[in-house]
Amino acid sequence: MYLKKNIATSESGFIFNPSSGDSYNVNPVAAEILQQLKQGTALAAIKENILKDYEVEPMRLEQDLEDFMNQLKEANLLEN
Amino acid sequence: MKKMLYESPSIQKLNGGMMNKFGTRTEYEPVKQIDGVAVQTMMAQYGSPLFVLSERTIRRNYQNAVRAFKTRYPKVQFAWSYKTNYLNAVCKIFHQEGSWAEVVSGFEYRKAIGNGVPGNKIIFNGPEKTNEELELAVNNGSLIHIDHFDELYQLIILSDQLNKKPRVAIRVNMDTGIYPMWDRFGFNYENGQAFSALSKIVASGKMELIGLHCHIGTFMLSTDAYATAVKKLGDLAWKCKTQLNTSIQYIDLGGGFPSANTLRGSFLPGTDNVPSVDEFAEAITNGLLQLGFGADELPLLILESGRVLIDDAGYLLASVIANKRLSDGRRATILDAGVNLLFTSFWYDHKISPAQDFTQHSEDMVLYGPLCMNIDVIRQSINLPILNRGDKVVVHKVGAYNMTQWMQFIQMRPNVILIDEQGQTHLVRAAENLQYVEQPERMPEHLKPIDL
Amino acid sequence: MEKSDNLTTIAVTGLNAIDSPGPGIAVIRALRDGLAKPLRIIGLSYETLEPGIYMHDVVDKTYQIPYPAAGSDALLRRLQYIHEKENLQLIIPNFDAELHNFIKLGPVLQTMGIATFLPTQEQFDVRDKINLFRFGQQQGLTVPKDKIINSIAELNSCEESLGFPLVVKGKFYDAIVAYTMEQAQKAFYKLSAKWGFPIIVQEFIDGTEINIAVLGDGKGNAVSIIPMRKLYITDKGKAWAGITLEDDKLIKVASDFVNATNWKGGCELEIMRTKKDELYIMEINPRFPAWIYLSAAAGQNQPAALAKMAMGEAVPVFTGYEVGKIFIRYSWDHITDIKEFHQVSGMGEL
Numbered sequence: 001m002y003l004k005k006n007i008a009t010s011e012s013g014f015i016f017n018p019s020s021g022d023s024y025n026v027n028p029v030a031a032e033i034l035q036q037l038k039q040g041t042a043l044a045a046i047k048e049n050i051l052k053d054y055e056v057e058p059m060r061l062e063q064d065l066e067d068f069m070n071q072l073k074e075a076n077l078l079e080n
Numbered sequence: 081m082k083k084m085l086y087e088s089p090s091i092q093k094l095n096g097g098m099m100n101k102f103g104t105r106t107e108y109e110p111v112k113q114i115d116g117v118a119v120q121t122m123m124a125q126y127g128s129p130l131f132v133l134s135e136r137t138i139r140r141n142y143q144n145a146v147r148a149f150k151t152r153y154p155k156v157q158f159a160w161s162y163k164t165n166y167l168n169a170v171c172k173i174f175h176q177e178g179s180w181a182e183v184v185s186g187f188e189y190r191k192a193i194g195n196g197v198p199g200n201k202i203i204f205n206g207p208e209k210t211n212e213e214l215e216l217a218v219n220n221g222s223l224i225h226i227d228h229f230d231e232l233y234q235l236i237i238l239s240d241q242l243n244k245k246p247r248v249a250i251r252v253n254m255d256t257g258i259y260p261m262w263d264r265f266g267f268n269y270e271n272g273q274a275f276s277a278l279s280k281i282v283a284s285g286k287m288e289l290i291g292l293h294c295h296i297g298t299f300m301l302s303t304d305a306y307a308t309a310v311k312k313l314g315d316l317a318w319k320c321k322t323q324l325n326t327s328i329q330y331i332d333l334g335g336g337f338p339s340a341n342t343l344r345g346s347f348l349p350g351t352d353n354v355p356s357v358d359e360f361a362e363a364i365t366n367g368l369l370q371l372g373f374g375a376d377e378l379p380l381l382i383l384e385s386g387r388v389l390i391d392d393a394g395y396l397l398a399s400v401i402a403n404k405r406l407s408d409g410r411r412a413t414i415l416d417a418g419v420n421l422l423f424t425s426f427w428y429d430h431k432i433s434p435a436q437d438f439t440q441h442s443e444d445m446v447l448y449g450p451l452c453m454n455i456d457v458i459r460q461s462i463n464l465p466i467l468n469r470g471d472k473v474v475v476h477k478v479g480a481y482n483m484t485q486w487m488q489f490i491q492m493r494p495n496v497i498l499i500d501e502q503g504q505t506h507l508v509r510a511a512e513n514l515q516y517v518e519q520p521e522r523m524p525e526h527l528k529p530i531d532l
Numbered sequence: 533m534e535k536s537d538n539l540t541t542i543a544v545t546g547l548n549a550i551d552s553p554g555p556g557i558a559v560i561r562a563l564r565d566g567l568a569k570p571l572r573i574i575g576l577s578y579e580t581l582e583p584g585i586y587m588h589d590v591v592d593k594t595y596q597i598p599y600p601a602a603g604s605d606a607l608l609r610r611l612q613y614i615h616e617k618e619n620l621q622l623i624i625p626n627f628d629a630e631l632h633n634f635i636k637l638g639p640v641l642q643t644m645g646i647a648t649f650l651p652t653q654e655q656f657d658v659r660d661k662i663n664l665f666r667f668g669q670q671q672g673l674t675v676p677k678d679k680i681i682n683s684i685a686e687l688n689s690c691e692e693s694l695g696f697p698l699v700v701k702g703k704f705y706d707a708i709v710a711y712t713m714e715q716a717q718k719a720f721y722k723l724s725a726k727w728g729f730p731i732i733v734q735e736f737i738d739g740t741e742i743n744i745a746v747l748g749d750g751k752g753n754a755v756s757i758i759p760m761r762k763l764y765i766t767d768k769g770k771a772w773a774g775i776t777l778e779d780d781k782l783i784k785v786a787s788d789f790v791n792a793t794n795w796k797g798g799c800e801l802e803i804m805r806t807k808k809d810e811l812y813i814m815e816i817n818p819r820f821p822a823w824i825y826l827s828a829a830a831g832q833n834q835p836a837a838l839a840k841m842a843m844g845e846a847v848p849v850f851t852g853y854e855v856g857k858i859f860i861r862y863s864w865d866h867i868t869d870i871k872e873f874h875q876v877s878g879m880g881e882l
């Protein structure tokens with residue numbers, strides 16, 4: 001699963017989808033995940049990285065990631 | 081290296097017309113302690129959910145209300161409205177402060193007696209009073225507020241049997257410009273019913289007519305309505321004096337002052353549109369002083385305030401059970417306290433604060449309780465930081481009516497603690513257990529054996 | 533931030549210069565025209581697409597503020613933050629719905645060194661539609677008769693006292709003209725379901741609508757009165773073009789109102805002139821109208837005069853204005869960048 005190529009992400013936590021014109025606000029953990037998705041990092045690796053950097057249980061992260069990816073899909077931000 | 085603080089990833093679409101979150105942040109500043117006692121500590125010791133009462137706030141509210149009236153009018157008496165919160169510890173605080181008791185059932189009446197309130201300082205209101213209860217009240221010299229003609233005749237008969245003169249008042253209902261009008265209680269002023277009842281009482285010669293009572297509604301936002309009520313009761317008092325030769329010793333204006341909660345659907349938060357006790361006191365005492373009674377015959381003013389004295393002294397602490405996403409994409413957070421404990425969430429948008437730190441990211445969410453029941457919604461829509469499982473929240477201003485109207489549906493009622501003025505916590509009602517709930521049940525013999 | 537003694541910093545709300553515009557941009561334009569000292573204008577906005585936020589020639593910097601429903605406490609905290617950065621001298625709020633909070637905060641803002649020039653809560657309340665008729669009667673102002681009702685049964689008695697047609701109004705918004713009892717009942721149910729009780733039933737007044745922009749000094753004097761008739765309206769009933777009028781009777785109605793209330797600040801009277809030349813006060817908006825720049829163009833710059841009074845300057849009562857001055861509203865597609873939109877949405881300032 002990849003982020004669509006033309007999605008613009010900014011340091012300050014905004015993303016912009018040029019094909020729909022929609023803008024989004026994300027929190028720091030989400031911004032981190034998006035950054036890695038954009039670089040083409042695989043989900044499993046992203047999970048590892050987050051676990052390494054953040055104070056979070058693997059089970060919890062697993063759930064959250066699934067929820068987040070679903071939201072990205074809903075928002076039409078992922079490459080099919 | 082120390083790991084960073086984690087928060088569930090969240091993405092929110094920006095739209096042009098969207099309500100901005102700047103400034104609404106105050107709604108969710110963390111509340112980590114109550115009267116100097118840490119929320120986490122209380123929950124660790126007494127469990128979750130947990131009701132917390134602040135003795136300091138109760139006393140401060142009471143003293144403030146007394147000051148507001150006594151500085152404006154010489155004869156004032158408060159009577160604690162038991163139904164608002166009849167935990168004995170709460171009642172005792174009010175009685176220590178000098179408050180009488182206002183009760184609306186035999187159950188509450190006996191509670192007041194049990195709390196050591198002298199019979200002649202108990203006001204007995206309400207539409208249902210059994211013969212046995214009335215007899216008790218008559219013998220104790222309590223103030224019996226008659227609600228309807230049937231009760232009036234019941235008392236006449238009883239006074240014959242007991243050969244005692246009950247001390248009575250009537251409850252009056254009237255148009256004070258408030259909608260809806262509470263005309264189901266008491267005798268109507270406008271159509272002359274009230275005066276007719278007063279005439280009957282005096283004519284019977286069996287009762288001592290000493291007061292007039294009304295309770296025009298609850299959560300009243302208009303001070304004018306009280307001024308109108310004073311005028312109308314004052315008019316009745318004059319007629320009692322001039323036409324019935326009976327001087328009225330007290331005027332009881334009931335309760336009804338609002339707490340600073342926010343009514344559902346109201347535009348402004350309660351803290352901004354609710355008149356203060358001083359404003360009510362001003363309207364009421366001005367009205368009383370203009371009735372035309374001489375300084376020596378001014379009636380005693382009785383108030384039966386409930387929610388305004390206790391609502392903001394009560395907190396409900398709860399924990400997050402789970403987060404989920406609804407079919408329309410909204411976040412839903414499930415708490416371990418629902419409408420079973422928070423009856424008032426049906427009419428208030430209770431303020432709810434997280435009890436721990438969080439980042440500035442927030443989301444609109446629904447807050448559900450733990451009941452397996454669709455109506456179990458604490459807040460239909462609230463902007464809060466993302467709460468993790470196990471996080472704690474503080475629900476504010478829950479002191480009135482919840483600890484009397486709570487229901488025992490699939491869950492048991494939790495501990496209630498009181499923080500005293502020194503910051504010590506006391507258990508004032510222990511969490512219920514299965515044994516307590518089943519204690520009144522009886523099992524028919526033939527249902528005992530079971531073989532599955 | 534430059535902070536010379538010479539710089540006057542004024543915060544203004546109502547930057548929504550859209551098809552049904554708020555007055556903010558017009559107020560700022562008048563301030564820039566009418567005040568001699570260099571000005572720094574701080575915009576206060578509720579939504580992220582209020583055009584004024586992005587009009588950097590008009591507004592120097594904008595901060596988002598909490599919606600009125602968040603309460604005065606939330607507003608105060610946000611204003612404290614803004615004040616720390618900007619050292620505000622004056623705030624001119626321009627929305628009906630926010631006034632309650634600003635009036636309430638007036639004394640606190642004053643202690644912070646921020647002036648306001650607003651009606652008192654009592655002044656604000658008497659012109660509320662629920663109270664207007666009673667107030668008008670007491671003060672000898674001509675106001676349409678009305679009845680405040682809470683039940684459908686009370687509607688019947690309105691027929692006798694008001695006759696048909698009559699206007700059924702919701703507590704906050706909406707008005708429906710009813711020609712029969714059946715229509716009135718329908719309107720009653722519709723409006724009570726939407727806005728709750730009470731319902732206001734008002735006598736129907738037919739005539740020509742005239743608007744008057746008024747500035748009161750809070751002591752009973754009208755510092756400025758500019759009457760205007762709309763020449764053309766949009767489909768939402770908003771002025772598209774309007775012209776200043778000369779009529780002593782209109783001036784008198786406005787000065788009587790200011791006199792009766794001691795109105796402090798700007799306001800707009802909506803007047804209906806009947807065929808018999810009676811002048812009814814239909815409604816009173818407790819702030820400047822969106823067309824307020826016309827007052828400056830006609831020679832009585834009301835926003836600038838308000839700013840001066842708020843900051844302690846004595847302002848003499850204006851005499852004379854240009855009659856026949858016309859405003860014609862036009863729209864303009866302002867261009868900005870996604871970065872600015874993100875900045876406002878995410879950071880709450882631009």
Ligand SMILES: Cc1ncc(COP(=O)(O)O)c(C=O)c1O
Binds near residue numbers: 480
């Ligand atoms: C007779 C009477 N008195 C007093 C009260 C207390 O009212 P409140 O909590 O609105 O002050 C009530 C409440 O319903 C009541 O019925």
